[in-house]
Amino acid sequence: xxxxxxxxxxxxxxxxxxxxxxxxxxxxxxxxxxxxxxxxxxxxxxxxxxxxxxxxxxxxxxxxxxxxxxxxxxxxxxxxxxxxxxxxxxxxxxxxxxxxxxxxxxxxxxxxxxxxxxxxxxxxxxxxxxxxxxxxxxxxxxxxxxxxxxxxxxxxxxxxxxxxxx
Amino acid sequence: xxxxxxxxxxxxxxxxxxxxxxxxxxxxxxxxxxxxxxxxxxxxxxxxxxxxxxxxxxxxxxxxxxxxxxxxxxxxxxxxxxxxxxxxxxxxxxxxxxxxxxxxxxxxxxxxxxxxxxxxxxxxxxxxxxxxxxxxxxxxxxxxxxxxxxxxxxxxxxxxxxxxxxxxxxxxxxxxxxxxxxxxxxxxxxxxxxxxxxxxxxxxxxxxxxxxxxxxxxxxxxxxxxxxxxxxxxxxxxxxxxxxxxxxxxxxxxxxxxxxxxxxxxxxxxxxxxxxxxxxxxxxxxxxxxxxxxxxxxxxxxxxxxxxxxxxxxxxxxxxxxxxxxxxxxxxxxxxxxxxxxxxxxxxxxxxxxxxxxxxxxxxxxxxxxxxxxxxxxxxxxxxxxxxxxxxxxxxxxxxxxxxxxxxxxxxxxxxxxxxxxxxxxxxxxxxxxxxxxxxxxxxxxxxxxxxxxxxxxxxxxxxxxxxxxxxxxxx
Numbered sequence: 001x002x003x004x005x006x007x008x009x010x011x012x013x014x015x016x017x018x019x020x021x022x023x024x025x026x027x028x029x030x031x032x033x034x035x036x037x038x039x040x041x042x043x044x045x046x047x048x049x050x051x052x053x054x055x056x057x058x059x060x061x062x063x064x065x066x067x068x069x070x071x072x073x074x075x076x077x078x079x080x081x082x083x084x085x086x087x088x089x090x091x092x093x094x095x096x097x098x099x100x101x102x103x104x105x106x107x108x109x110x111x112x113x114x115x116x117x118x119x120x121x122x123x124x125x126x127x128x129x130x131x132x133x134x135x136x137x138x139x140x141x142x143x144x145x146x147x148x149x150x151x152x153x154x155x156x157x158x159x160x161x162x163x164x165x166x
Numbered sequence: 167x168x169x170x171x172x173x174x175x176x177x178x179x180x181x182x183x184x185x186x187x188x189x190x191x192x193x194x195x196x197x198x199x200x201x202x203x204x205x206x207x208x209x210x211x212x213x214x215x216x217x218x219x220x221x222x223x224x225x226x227x228x229x230x231x232x233x234x235x236x237x238x239x240x241x242x243x244x245x246x247x248x249x250x251x252x253x254x255x256x257x258x259x260x261x262x263x264x265x266x267x268x269x270x271x272x273x274x275x276x277x278x279x280x281x282x283x284x285x286x287x288x289x290x291x292x293x294x295x296x297x298x299x300x301x302x303x304x305x306x307x308x309x310x311x312x313x314x315x316x317x318x319x320x321x322x323x324x325x326x327x328x329x330x331x332x333x334x335x336x337x338x339x340x341x342x343x344x345x346x347x348x349x350x351x352x353x354x355x356x357x358x359x360x361x362x363x364x365x366x367x368x369x370x371x372x373x374x375x376x377x378x379x380x381x382x383x384x385x386x387x388x389x390x391x392x393x394x395x396x397x398x399x400x401x402x403x404x405x406x407x408x409x410x411x412x413x414x415x416x417x418x419x420x421x422x423x424x425x426x427x428x429x430x431x432x433x434x435x436x437x438x439x440x441x442x443x444x445x446x447x448x449x450x451x452x453x454x455x456x457x458x459x460x461x462x463x464x465x466x467x468x469x470x471x472x473x474x475x476x477x478x479x480x481x482x483x484x485x486x487x488x489x490x491x492x493x494x495x496x497x498x499x500x501x502x503x504x505x506x507x508x509x510x511x512x513x514x515x516x517x518x519x520x521x522x523x524x525x526x527x528x529x530x531x532x533x534x535x536x537x538x539x540x541x542x543x544x545x546x547x548x549x550x551x552x553x554x555x556x557x558x559x560x561x562x563x564x565x566x567x568x569x570x571x572x573x574x575x576x577x578x579x580x581x582x583x584x585x586x587x588x589x590x591x592x593x594x595x596x597x598x599x600x601x602x603x604x605x606x607x608x609x610x611x612x613x614x615x616x617x618x619x620x621x622x623x624x625x626x627x628x629x630x631x632x633x634x635x636x637x638x639x640x641x642x
Contacts, residue, residue: 050332054313055330058310103299106299
């Protein structure tokens with residue numbers, strides 16, 4: 001899958017969601033948490049867009065691996081989930097500026113002519129109504145997810161790609 | 167299946183927001199009527215009531231995730247009117263620069279991401295490849311350059327407002343930050359590539375229009391009025407100017423200060439749509455159907471305000487004069503002419519001596535109980551009209567957005583295309599995509615982007631005369 005060798009070992013962390021729709025901001029919340037934790041690590045680009053805009057494929061050095069972090073209204077057994085993500089080449093949704101992560105990965109792969117490794121962290125949210133700040137339950141889940149990503153997830157990503165700087 | 171059918175396309179793919187099309191067939195399977203429904207309800211005009219007027223540029227930009235800058239600028243202009251002030255020249259230049267960034271990203275998004283799959287890959291291409299990924303496969307450099315051009319527009323917005331989407335920049339009385347010289351210098355380096363990409367788009371759309379002239383002539387081509395802001399010389403003006411309405415014969419039927427819009431524009435309501443139907447009052451509803459946006463603006467104007475765009479405008483006019491000026495597909499061509507115009511205008515502003523000046527805002531207390539702000543948003547004329555009490559609290563709001571102005575025209579386009587391409591009740595995805603394509607010409611923004619959770623699929627529902635569902639097609 002990953003056949004490009006000159007990406008410089010860049011890891012992208014994209015925590016996306018609308019921070020003005022309460023728990024939809026769980027992705028940016030975790031990304032900010034990781035930014036504080038990983039401030040001194042080279043080779044990691046952390047972004048917090050409110051959606052996966054196609055233009056993001058052109059942002060920065062092409063990644064060797066991507067970690068997407070998103071919120072979901074679905075019930076999750078542990079309150080959050082970590083899974084490997086594959087490119088999704090199925091027909092696009094109607095709102096083109098709002099790409100699901102698998103389709104974003106497919107576009108990024110076409111754009112840079114290679115597909116990076118990718119993982120998706122999904123955090124269960126309860127309230128997606130207007131307003132700022134996470135609900136207490138979602139904040140607790142997001143804190144657990146962030147700690148686990150920093151402790152285990154990033155090591156797994158770094159080990160599997162073998163070339164993340166820092 | 168009953169001969170009398172109803173075809174529903176819901177939601178429409180590759181539009182900004184939620185909408186559906188219902189096509190009513192008669193007993194012979196011929197199109198009897200078609201309606202473009204807007205099923206969203208936002209309520210901004212009501213829940214802004216009571217807010218301090220100076221909050222409006224920030225509140226109203228949240229109407230949209232694609233054209234927030236347009237709402238912010240129209241709102242700021244309405245607030246300037248309430249303050250009774252003229253903003254400093256540098257602030258005006260920076261607002262226009264922000265506006266140009268918005269146009270560049272929005273028009274590039276529409277052409278390269280939304281329209282080009284139909285134009286470059288064909289109406290009947292497999293839906294799984296008829297998107298920008300498919301364009302990357304077929305024409306990789308074109309797709310890549312399109313993404314980068316949109317990014318250039320977003321970079322202009324971010325340089326001024328701190329972020330690409332929902333920037334905090336225009337405020338009553340001016341703007342909040344000067345432009346840094348380092349940002350000006352960085353942005354200036356992007357124009358060579360941006361012009362080159364725009365030229366690729368111009369060549370593509372002109373060639374496509376010439377090659378497909380008969381399709382353009384047949385496809386949702388109808389007489390209407392055309393509207394847009396123009397400057398003193400009659401050139402299209404995207405930030406201010408007077409509102410001009412031209413007839414299909416090219417005669418000016420009205421030209422007025424846009425703050426007087428209520429004297430010329432009425433709003434009709436239909437029970438099946440939340441989107442109102444603006445019309446020209448002297449002509450009545452629905453005869454007073456007018457079009458805004460790139461085609462409306464360029465048919466209303468005499469020229470473009472910058473040299474390269476003006477040359478492209480004259481080229482386009484030579485084609486349009488061959489009975490194509492009412493052709494909805496001409497929106498794509500005129501959109502690229504505007505894109506060029508905006509690149510030239512942005513470069514002109516950035517080259518100005520005062521663009522990094524510090525005189526960017528004046529403060530004042532409210533002097534008027536009413537303020538109107540009108541600009542040309544990428545999709546057409548945008549009107550923000552506020553009434554305030556003696557403390558500056560909002561008493562009433564009236565917003566007329568570009569997609570609203572085009573509502574009658576979009577319905578007419580859908581009906582015409584459906585009659586042309588759907589016959590005998592035969593349903594093919596490619597044909598239905600033409601109905602979608604007719605609406606897509608207008609690039610409608612159905613107030614969008616930040617509110618969808620999950621992925622929307624394309625559904626085609628076919629009902630018999632009694633309303634029973636007899637067939638459903640889904641594209642997940």
